[in-house]
Amino acid sequence: MTSQTEINISDVVDEGKLNVFLVCVFILFGLFLVMDGFDVQVMGYVAPALTTAWNIDTPTLLPAINAGLVGLFLGSMLFGMVGDRLGRRRVLISATAAFSVFTLLCATADSVQSLAIIRFFAGLGLGAILPNATALVGEFSPRRIRVATMMIVTNGFTIGAMLGGFLASWLIPREGWQAVFLVGGMVPLLLLVPMYLWLPESLQFLALRRNDGREIAKWLKSINPAAAIDPATTRFVVREERALGVPLFRLFTDGRAAGTTLIWLANFLNIVNAYFVASWLPAIVRDSGMSATTGVLAGTAVQAGGAIGTLFIAYIFRRIGFIPILTVCFAIEAAGLALLGQPSLTASILFLVAFLTGVGIFGGQPTLNSLSAIYYPTDLRSTGIGAALGVGRVGSLVGPTAAAVMMSQQWSRADLFHAAAVPAVIATLSVLAMTFVMTTTSTAQGAGAAVRR
Numbered sequence: 001m002t003s004q005t006e007i008n009i010s011d012v013v014d015e016g017k018l019n020v021f022l023v024c025v026f027i028l029f030g031l032f033l034v035m036d037g038f039d040v041q042v043m044g045y046v047a048p049a050l051t052t053a054w055n056i057d058t059p060t061l062l063p064a065i066n067a068g069l070v071g072l073f074l075g076s077m078l079f080g081m082v083g084d085r086l087g088r089r090r091v092l093i094s095a096t097a098a099f100s101v102f103t104l105l106c107a108t109a110d111s112v113q114s115l116a117i118i119r120f121f122a123g124l125g126l127g128a129i130l131p132n133a134t135a136l137v138g139e140f141s142p143r144r145i146r147v148a149t150m151m152i153v154t155n156g157f158t159i160g161a162m163l164g165g166f167l168a169s170w171l172i173p174r175e176g177w178q179a180v181f182l183v184g185g186m187v188p189l190l191l192l193v194p195m196y197l198w199l200p201e202s203l204q205f206l207a208l209r210r211n212d213g214r215e216i217a218k219w220l221k222s223i224n225p226a227a228a229i230d231p232a233t234t235r236f237v238v239r240e241e242r243a244l245g246v247p248l249f250r251l252f253t254d255g256r257a258a259g260t261t262l263i264w265l266a267n268f269l270n271i272v273n274a275y276f277v278a279s280w281l282p283a284i285v286r287d288s289g290m291s292a293t294t295g296v297l298a299g300t301a302v303q304a305g306g307a308i309g310t311l312f313i314a315y316i317f318r319r320i321g322f323i324p325i326l327t328v329c330f331a332i333e334a335a336g337l338a339l340l341g342q343p344s345l346t347a348s349i350l351f352l353v354a355f356l357t358g359v360g361i362f363g364g365q366p367t368l369n370s371l372s373a374i375y376y377p378t379d380l381r382s383t384g385i386g387a388a389l390g391v392g393r394v395g396s397l398v399g400p401t402a403a404a405v406m407m408s409q410q411w412s413r414a415d416l417f418h419a420a421a422v423p424a425v426i427a428t429l430s431v432l433a434m435t436f437v438m439t440t441t442s443t444a445q446g447a448g449a450a451v452r453r
Helices: 010-014 020-053 057-085 088-106 114-128 129-141 141-156 155-177 176-197 204-212 213-223 256-289 293-318 320-340 347-375 377-409 413-440 445-452
Strands: 007-010 233-239
Touching: 007 010, 007 176, 010 141, 010 204, 010 213, 020 057, 020 088, 020 129, 020 141, 020 155, 020 176, 020 213, 020 256, 020 293, 057 088, 057 114, 057 129, 057 256, 057 377, 088 114, 088 129, 088 176, 129 141, 129 204, 129 347, 129 377, 141 155, 141 293, 141 347, 155 176, 155 293, 155 347, 204 233, 213 233, 256 293, 256 320, 256 347, 256 377, 256 413, 293 320, 293 347, 320 347, 320 413, 320 445, 347 377, 377 413
Parallel strands: 007 233
Antiparallel strands: none
């Protein structure tokens, strides 16, 4: 009788190195997030053109903006749990296909109502991508570079929003607003083939729920070719056991309640501002007397700040830790938003302040996502990330809606951005509170260590 060799999947991954296979997989994940970032910003970029084409004022577009955000909220909450239960690969492929089709259909909309319906279903598909992709990046990364890898790969979100700005500023004057949605739908459609061929399933999921040794062995050898694995005689194990119960409720058990609450609060407050800026900054800049192109480029500068800032944060993370980085990010965000409200800014100063604001908002968000990814065990990871982002998506409704109400009441540009600075200040305080919670809670020791590092 042949004896079985027991191999811990997490140990094999942790001992591996960043090889060509992992780089290609991470690039694929990054492209998922480019789609997400592009879509989040797209309504802000096309809003000035839509208001002109349909002869409506800016706040009238709010139903179309909010419909996509409601879809994102439901998709993040629902499909994070589905990914933990049924597999992240299936969810990612299905969601990408749905998002692609509905984004293409956005180009056919001829009213705010029709655009709102289509945007809801596009958002529903898109909401599944970030929690499941972030969870997989964390699971496939060797321990020593895990957090940095998650930050860099999820930076694809910000890069997508930034590229969308350049694309929109070039396409809309030449081809109209419809062209932005056509490009945004075609790119994910082209990704479906490499996703089907090369996208791996979560190895921890395969061990906990399918016990598929042959498929686990195939992917593990790609991740760590030096690992000695014989599928016929190897029993694969993980550090965690399959747990029963409703995943969403389990985020508040085993000493995780306070940490989960603070992570949710920080996500909500930061995304309030992220979507306020993404949805309305170009239009507010235009309405304050500058050109529509200047408004789009200001939005692009915000995203560029996030993209560059995230790379710098990933580089210094291990020396500083989560709490100092997040505190500085949100403090910069608060100051930047307050300065954006100054009507006397020249275009060059506007772009600089927008860039710094982006460092705070969109540099802080990948750091929060990474914190969620390491705070929860494998069988809760997509649920934890998805729930935090789902709560954040509530903020994505609050931010644009509150701004639309203020704009309809003729609030000045200064008042709008001063009001937006308040959530950033509260987010700074909530992050500081995490220091106490995560150093005094007996569970989540890995997250606590990372916070203190």
